[in-house]
Structure formats: structure tokens, C-alpha cells
Amino acid sequence: MNLYFRLFWLLFWRARHCRDIGFLDTSRIDYRVLPFDCDINFHLTNSRYPAFMDLARTYMLAEMGLLKRFVKLKWMPIVNAAEFTYIRDIKPLKKFEIESKIVGWDEKYFYIEQRFISERGLHCIVHVRGVFVCKGKQVPLDVLVKEAGHVGESPELPPEVEKWKAFLQLKKERNM
Numbered sequence: 001m002n003l004y005f006r007l008f009w010l011l012f013w014r015a016r017h018c019r020d021i022g023f024l025d026t027s028r029i030d031y032r033v034l035p036f037d038c039d040i041n042f043h044l045t046n047s048r049y050p051a052f053m054d055l056a057r058t059y060m061l062a063e064m065g066l067l068k069r070f071v072k073l074k075w076m077p078i079v080n081a082a083e084f085t086y087i088r089d090i091k092p093l094k095k096f097e098i099e100s101k102i103v104g105w106d107e108k109y110f111y112i113e114q115r116f117i118s119e120r121g122l123h124c125i126v127h128v129r130g131v132f133v134c135k136g137k138q139v140p141l142d143v144l145v146k147e148a149g150h151v152g153e154s155p156e157l158p159p160e161v162e163k164w165k166a167f168l169q170l171k172k173e174r175n176m
Contacts, residue, residue: 003051006031010055015062023150026101027060033092043089044096049124050082053114056098057128060112066148073147075132075139080109083127083164090116090123103127103161104154105141111161127161129168 014029021027031052039045057077061067070077090096096118103113109129116124132139157165 003055006055007058010059010062014059015067018059018063020065021060021063023064023145023148024102024155025064026099027056027063028097028099029056029059030095030097031055032095033090035092038092041089043091046084046086049084049116049126052098052116053082053100053126053128056100056114057112060100064148069147070132073134075134075144077130077132079128079130081129081168085125086123087125088120088123090118094118094120096123104157105145106154106157106165107141108138110141110144111157113158113161127164129165 033044037044037048058067061070096116099115099117101113103111105111109131112128112130114126114128115122116126132144
């Protein structure tokens, strides 16, 4: 239930008072681990990370100035795959920041890196692969990038994302 409150707070307050960033810039949003975000090990439960990431990506769109435009176009983001590397836990009541950044795109997907950071350092790195859809069809990446106002090609994907892409392709081929 608290995630709905965080979503409403994000949409009706934070998104209206955020800074402006470029399409390839890093977005930053901070949160605090509340008691109901924790599991029996008394740290942020693994199931909360994707929920916080959804909020952070929504905020990133707001900072880019794209959230209202994409909602108006009825473009809905869909996560196709995510890869998590947990490094250390985040304790109850501790503040943390999520850094979100588009690291590139290919002919079908865009790739985002999200990092959970606190005063203790890096807690988790996540790579997300996704698309936008409208009326059941994928929005072409060139149309999305143009609508975002970005001119130019995708940055070169980081080596770990390239290896992850190859791994996802291998999994797909093995299950066909």
C-alpha cells in the first residue's frame, strides 16, 4: 500500500518540482526504507527493489520532460528483462538514492542502468531492458528517441550489457 502513496507523491508533487535533465543524463531520487519495506532479515526486501525502480524510472521521465508527453501519446513502458546484482543490504529507516540512466538502445530495446546508493556505498546495480507500447504495438525506437528530442545514435552499450544481451539471446534460442 505504501507504494501507492509513494507513486501519488511522485506524480503530484515530486514530478512537478524536479530538475531538468538531458536524455542521456543521470536521474537521482531518494527514498527511506520504511519498516514495511523490510523482510524478516530486517533489511529492504528483494521484492521492493523493482517497485522502487519503477518509481525511479517514472521520475527519470519527468526529469527529462517526457512523462506528460508520453502519457498523452498513451505510450506505456514495459520491462522485458532485468538483471540484479545485490552487493550489500539497506537497513530499516536508512536513506538511499536511486541513480537511473539510459545507457543505450538497439533496434528493438532500450537499456537502463539503475544503482541503489547510500552513505554506506553501492548496494545494488540493476540493468533493465524495455520497450514502450501503444495500443498493443511496440513504439519504434527511432520514433521514441526522436520524440525525446535526442539527435544521434545510441551510445555504445557497456560490455556487461552486451554480454547480458548475448545471454538473453542464448536463453531464448535454447527454449525455442
